Amino acid sequence: MTSMAANMTALTAPDFDLESTLGCGQVFHWVREGAGWLGAVGDAALFLEQRDGQVFVSAGGEKIAARYLALDHPLAEICATFPDDPAMAEAARFCRGMRIVRQPAWECVATFITSSMKQVAHIAQISHTLRRRFGARLEWNGRELFAYPTPKALAQLSEADLRACALGFRAKNLLGAARMIAEGAVDLAKVAQLDDAAARAALCRLPGVGEKVANCALLFGFERVRAFPIDVWIERVLRELYFKRKRKLTTQRLREFSAEYFGPYGGYAQQYLFHHARKTWPRGRGKG
């Protein structure tokens, strides 16, 4: 079957790369379908495909896709703000066209709560299990897919229900977060109105959300393109590329450096460095 049979429309998408945008580890539930990708944005099922320099989307999803994929981000301007160093330049070249998407806030926060000490493949697996068991059923062209479960849907479950989805110790955190949001103890719509620091503090009130997960949520779910999550990969990158033979280097110092050095689009710089390192560095480099 060709994708044209599914009634697709083209988007205006210059300087855009779908493959790296969906596959760089900022979002985990998209699955390859034919020559494209099938996934959900909130409760909207979307099929996306890039060929001949154009991006096609299943009919009806044009506006949602354009916003989600951040096709309005001025990528050339963004890259021009990156610090002028060899490592950054190489990552930017490697990630040409990759964009930071605009994920629905809750599923972004929730997904990263389940991400701690998990490989990307596991995070995806957990997302799919949660969606299939507790999310709304969606459909595209005869294919079944699922929306991420709402806070309310998760809040009424037991910790055992979530542990049965291979969440391990993250079950308690996801459940606690879902309940706080379902009860209104934390209001993500209000968080979106706060400045970066206040929004980060508000997110950190949720169980299982610390500095790193909060920054991922801010970057991928709240359009805070300056947020700079520091995970094991980025820590390796920073130590290796910017602090080569520095013996003592506290996490505090790394935070200060990255917040300052990478500028107003630090989140973009971070994701480019992350993706490049993950795809080109041997596993475990820089650990000893």
Place this chain on the structure above:
DNA sequence: CTCCAGGTTCCGG
């Protein structure tokens, strides 16, 4: 079998 994964939290210096 051992090691480690897009961390957070708690606890003693």
Place this chain on the structure above:
DNA sequence: CCGGAACATGGA
């Protein structure tokens, strides 16, 4: 503020 340890699960 800093370093350690516990916390679950599965793939390499």
